Amino acid sequence: MAIVSGRIQPGEVLANEIDSSEQLSVSRSAYREAVKMLAAKGMVESRPKTGTTVSARSRWNLLDPDVLAWIIESGPTEEFLRGLFELRMIVEPAAAALAAERRTSAQLAHMRQALQAMERHTLKTEEGRAADREFHDVILEATGNDLLISLSSSIGAAIRWTTIFKQRKRELPRDPLPDHWRVFDAIAAGGPAEARRTMEELVGLALEDTRGSLDN
Amino acid sequence: MAIVSGRIQPGEVLANEIDSSEQLSVSRSAYREAVKMLAAKGMVESRPKTGTTVSARSRWNLLDPDVLAWIIESGPTEEFLRGLFELRMIVEPAAAALAAERRTSAQLAHMRQALQAMERHTLKTEEGRAADREFHDVILEATGNDLLISLSSSIGAAIRWTTIFKQRKRELPRDPLPDHWRVFDAIAAGGPAEARRTMEELVGLALEDTRGSLDN
DNA sequence: TTACGATAAATTGTCTGAGTAATAGGCGTG
DNA sequence: CACGCCTATTACTCAGACAATTTATCGTAA
Numbered sequence: 001m002a003i004v005s006g007r008i009q010p011g012e013v014l015a016n017e018i019d020s021s022e023q024l025s026v027s028r029s030a031y032r033e034a035v036k037m038l039a040a041k042g043m044v045e046s047r048p049k050t051g052t053t054v055s056a057r058s059r060w061n062l063l064d065p066d067v068l069a070w071i072i073e074s075g076p077t078e079e080f081l082r083g084l085f086e087l088r089m090i091v092e093p094a095a096a097a098l099a100a101e102r103r104t105s106a107q108l109a110h111m112r113q114a115l116q117a118m119e120r121h122t123l124k125t126e127e128g129r130a131a132d133r134e135f136h137d138v139i140l141e142a143t144g145n146d147l148l149i150s151l152s153s154s155i156g157a158a159i160r161w162t163t164i165f166k167q168r169k170r171e172l173p174r175d176p177l178p179d180h181w182r183v184f185d186a187i188a189a190g191g192p193a194e195a196r197r198t199m200e201e202l203v204g205l206a207l208e209d210t211r212g213s214l215d216n
Numbered sequence: 217m218a219i220v221s222g223r224i225q226p227g228e229v230l231a232n233e234i235d236s237s238e239q240l241s242v243s244r245s246a247y248r249e250a251v252k253m254l255a256a257k258g259m260v261e262s263r264p265k266t267g268t269t270v271s272a273r274s275r276w277n278l279l280d281p282d283v284l285a286w287i288i289e290s291g292p293t294e295e296f297l298r299g300l301f302e303l304r305m306i307v308e309p310a311a312a313a314l315a316a317e318r319r320t321s322a323q324l325a326h327m328r329q330a331l332q333a334m335e336r337h338t339l340k341t342e343e344g345r346a347a348d349r350e351f352h353d354v355i356l357e358a359t360g361n362d363l364l365i366s367l368s369s370s371i372g373a374a375i376r377w378t379t380i381f382k383q384r385k386r387e388l389p390r391d392p393l394p395d396h397w398r399v400f401d402a403i404a405a406g407g408p409a410e411a412r413r414t415m416e417e418l419v420g421l422a423l424e425d426t427r428g429s430l431d432n
Numbered sequence: 433t434t435a436c437g438a439t440a441a442a443t444t445g446t447c448t449g450a451g452t453a454a455t456a457g458g459c460g461t462g
Numbered sequence: 463c464a465c466g467c468c469t470a471t472t473a474c475t476c477a478g479a480c481a482a483t484t485t486a487t488c489g490t491a492a
Contacts, residue, residue, distance in 0.1 A: 016472065027447045029245055032474090033252045040256035040282070048473040049455040062366040063279050066256070083361040086314075090364075094306040145299040148306075150278040151367065232443060243476045248444090264444040264483040 003043055003054055004067070005074040013051040014044070041067055063151065068158040081162060085207050088155050089200070095152055096183060096199035097192035099142035107142045111135055111184055119177060133160075135180065139187065163210055179205060219259055219270055220283070221290040229267040230260070257283050279367065284374040297378060301423050304371050309415040311368055315358035316403045316411035323358045324404055327351055331396055339392065349376075351396065355403065379426060395421060 002008045014020060014035075021031035035052060038044045042061045046052040061067055071080065103111075114135040121128030136156060140149045179202040186194040218224045230236060230251075237247035251268060254260045258277045262268040277283055287296065319327075330351040337344030352372060356365045395418040402410040 017474095018472095029248075029448090030446060032245075033249055033445095036249045036252045037256040040253040042281075046473065047455080048453070049457090049471055051472065057362070058365065058369075060366070061277070061280055061370075062363050063370075064277055065258075079360075080362065083363045086361055087363045087367070090310040091306065098302070144295075145302055146273070146296065147278050147299050147303045149274065150276070151303070154279075234443095245477090246475060249474095262444065265442055265485050267443060 001070060001074050003038075004070045008054055010054045010056045013053045016051055043067070063154050065154050065157060068154060069161060072158060072161045076162075084155065084158060084162070085210070088159060089203055089207070091148070091152055091155065092203050093196040093199040095140055095143050095145075095148055096187065097196040098145065098148070099139045100187045100190065100192045100195035102144050103142035103187055107138055108188055110138045111187070114138060115177070115180055115184055118180070123176065132176075132180075135184075139183075142187075159210075174205065174209065176202075176206070217286060217290050219254070220286045224270055226270045226272045229269045232267055259283070279370050281370050281373055284370060285377060288374060288377045292378075300371065300374060300378070301419075301426070304375060305416070305419055305423070307364070307368055307371065308419050309412040311356055311359050311361075311364055312399060312403065312415035313408035313412040314361065314364070315355045316406065316408045318360050319358035319403055323354055326354045327400055327403070330354060331393070331400055334396070335393060348392075348396075351400075355399075358403075375426075390421065390425065392418075392422070 008014070015023070017028050017031060017035075021028045024031060035044060035046065039046060041064050042059045043055055044052050045055050062071075076084075114131045117131035118128050118135065121131060123129055123132060133156070137153070140152050143149065179198070182198040183195065183202055186198045190198075224230070231239070233244050233247060233251075237244045240247060251260060251262065255262060257280050258275045259271055260268050261271050278287075315323075330347045333347035334344050334351065337347060339345055339348060349372070353369070356368050359365065395414070398414040399411065399418055402414045406414075
């Protein structure tokens, strides 16, 4: 958190292992294992004699789920959130288009089932939100592209966290179901171009909602 | 490598820490630090009594540069490579479109300079390839989107490794410079739509080249 | 026979203290 | 001024012990 919040800036060196572990009241080995995880995510680099330095932000694995979570938790800049939604707007419609080309009928049935569950429970309940996630997950699965799945689920989780952290106060102003059904219909019958268009619409509207609740 | 190659399948448990570290002739702490890095990348999960189990592939951070490198090094499936290029085809044109909207004149000058260096040295030399990378990096920088930069540089590095690993034998059959200049012109003056189109063309042709060298 | 609660065993997690290896920075010499 | 040597600092590795956690087992009672 000190690193992602900028309290320790890239280029700065952390206190040496002994001092750091004492500050945190843990053993040196526990501290080292923690630092190794940060190193694995590209956030720090360790070298003998020099110590452990915070890496340039461009070297961080920003798409790592943990890193994303930490950034969001630490109060991300507005610019970062814009970037997050921008990326979603690039990836999700493309994923929908691929799904329209490749989905199996079993996957289609699965999507319908998820939407029906969403309809029953609404987004106010945890079950409803789970059904929403499931719908989007099946779309990703239908693309048959593991990398796209990995990327998109990271983004999806991050976006959900932003709404959990920031929203809270206002109700969802709009019924999201019709948009979801339009995406479904497009993937079922409309072809890739139509799937892309409807998903752009869905993401765009979700963005509007979130933007509203972020302005405060 | 045992994990990414599938020699140890998701769900399987690794030998316990003492046996594993002895097999590798390292101390338990060194082994634990290594495993912690894999855990940070989502590839394994450790729990007392149960041991360390390989996570489901859907939980891996496939976009982590290390994970990508390991997968490519271990001989990726053709399907995986298709997915990689597919993702590139989604991301890079979108990045070019954003760059066309937001680039500063300084960045534009930087791009021109990189292309001229590329022209001087050609892609046969390391300097020429560095200039190529620089050109693409400046485009990313011009998008002003950190997440997009992180994603695209991971993909870019991965693609370079595939060509390094597989290509080797044949010369580049085509002069890539005209395509690069078209992208440059579009970013300089043509607007986002034209930038997207020219970048699609560039990536598509690069894909063709690589596909050719992969079929053997 | 089944359900449940106490017990045991296996494994990771943590801690400590020591020694090793690498390297940046200073020092001296040519 | 350039180069090579030296030293101190730091991360890196190791070994051994103990703690915490959780699964599996076993016995007891319903």
